[in-house]
Amino acid sequence: DFVVLPCSFYTSTRLSRLNVIWTLAPFSNPETPIQVIVYDHGQVIEDPSLTGRVGFTGIPARADIILNDTRVSDAGIYRCMVNNPPEPAEPGIGELALSVLAPPSLPVCQWDGDVDVGGSVRLSCSVAEGVPAPEIRWDKLNPEEISLPTEIEEDLSGSVQIVNVSSQTSGLYRCSAANDLGTENCYVNLSVYTPDAPSGVLQGVLLTLSMSLVLLALLALVLWLHRTGQDGRRREGKAAAAEEDDECYNEIRDSPSLMKRSFV
Numbered sequence: 001d002f003v004v005l006p007c008s009f010y011t012s013t014r015l016s017r018l019n020v021i022w023t024l025a026p027f028s029n030p031e032t033p034i035q036v037i038v039y040d041h042g043q044v045i046e047d048p049s050l051t052g053r054v055g056f057t058g059i060p061a062r063a064d065i066i067l068n069d070t071r072v073s074d075a076g077i078y079r080c081m082v083n084n085p086p087e088p089a090e091p092g093i094g095e096l097a098l099s100v101l102a103p104p105s106l107p108v109c110q111w112d113g114d115v116d117v118g119g120s121v122r123l124s125c126s127v128a129e130g131v132p133a134p135e136i137r138w139d140k141l142n143p144e145e146i147s148l149p150t151e152i153e154e155d156l157s158g159s160v161q162i163v164n165v166s167s168q169t170s171g172l173y174r175c176s177a178a179n180d181l182g183t184e185n186c187y188v189n190l191s192v193y194t195p196d197a198p199s200g201v202l203q204g205v206l207l208t209l210s211m212s213l214v215l216l217a218l219l220a221l222v223l224w225l226h227r228t229g230q231d232g233r234r235r236e237g238k239a240a241a242a243e244e245d246d247e248c249y250n251e252i253r254d255s256p257s258l259m260k261r262s263f264v
């Protein structure tokens with residue numbers, strides 16, 4: 001924007017030797033004032049940093065200046081010193097403070113931390129410019145819009161700590177920086193990593209279990225086959241032994257096996 005800084009004076013002598021000096025002690029750097037513009041013997045000298053942006057509007061009748069294309073760095077204490085020799089008085093000095101309002105610049109959103117379940121995440125947001133100092137706030141936008149407790153730090157930044165992250169933590173977060181002149185937003189999209197470990201482990205366990213069962217069944221089958229094979233052989237052996245016995249006891253008439261045999 002532009003601004004006219006007024007400076008009027010009264011003198012009883014001619015203006016041929018009028019001398020006007022405007023200085024600025026910027027709010028951002030009050031220790032090093034600059035000479036904004038000088039009028040001396042009909043000549044105008046501007047500070048190089050302001051060339052093309054500053055000018056007298058009514059010299060020599062008035063000492064007002066105009067400042068075009070204002071910037072936040074133009075804010076500060078302006079001092080207008082008027083001297084009109086040979087008028088004997090001390091130079092007249094007037095002072096005014098200039099504030100330059102600015103909408104917030106685009107904030108920068110960041111997050112760090114652990115987005116695993118149970119972890120903790122810090123969302124931070126900082127804005128470089130804005131006069132008056134922008135108000136910073138964090139909101140979670142979905143599933144419904146809720147305002148988050150935002151810690152405000154001195155250097156125009158605000159952060160939110162989210163502890164014990166869960167799947168509900170996932171979603172879109174907005175930081176807004178707002179003052180009288182406007183609002184600017186930045187966003188963070190958090191997706192909490194929910195490992196499908198429980199189902200994965202379950203699947204693994206089930207798979208292992210079923211494989212073990214199959215193996216067990218195979219083992220049982222093998223054992224059973226082995227056992228029946230041995231039994232068969234043993235039975236054959238027994239039968240053979242019995243036959244031998246029969247032969248042995250052939251002569252013995254009242255042998256029980258013989259009796260048995262006759263019953264069979």
Ligand SMILES: *[C@@H]1O[C@H](CO)[C@@H](O)[C@H](O)[C@H]1NC(C)=O
Pocket residue numbers: 002052053054055066068
């Ligand atoms: C300031 O801007 C106005 C309007 O654009 C212009 O007429 C004037 O010459 C400018 N003054 C200076 C010192 O640049």
Ligand SMILES: *[C@@H]1O[C@H](CO)[C@@H](O)[C@H](O)[C@H]1NC(C)=O
Pocket residue numbers: 118164166
């Ligand atoms: C974290 O959240 C889980 C589920 O909501 C809860 O059971 C647990 O107690 C919480 N842990 C802490 C330290 O708050």
Ligand SMILES: *[C@@H]1O[C@H](CO)[C@@H](O)[C@H](O)[C@H]1NC(C)=O
Pocket residue numbers: 172189190191
């Ligand atoms: C946020 O991230 C999720 C998953 O990565 C994605 O599906 C979604 O579209 C993103 N939303 C925005 C607004 O970027």
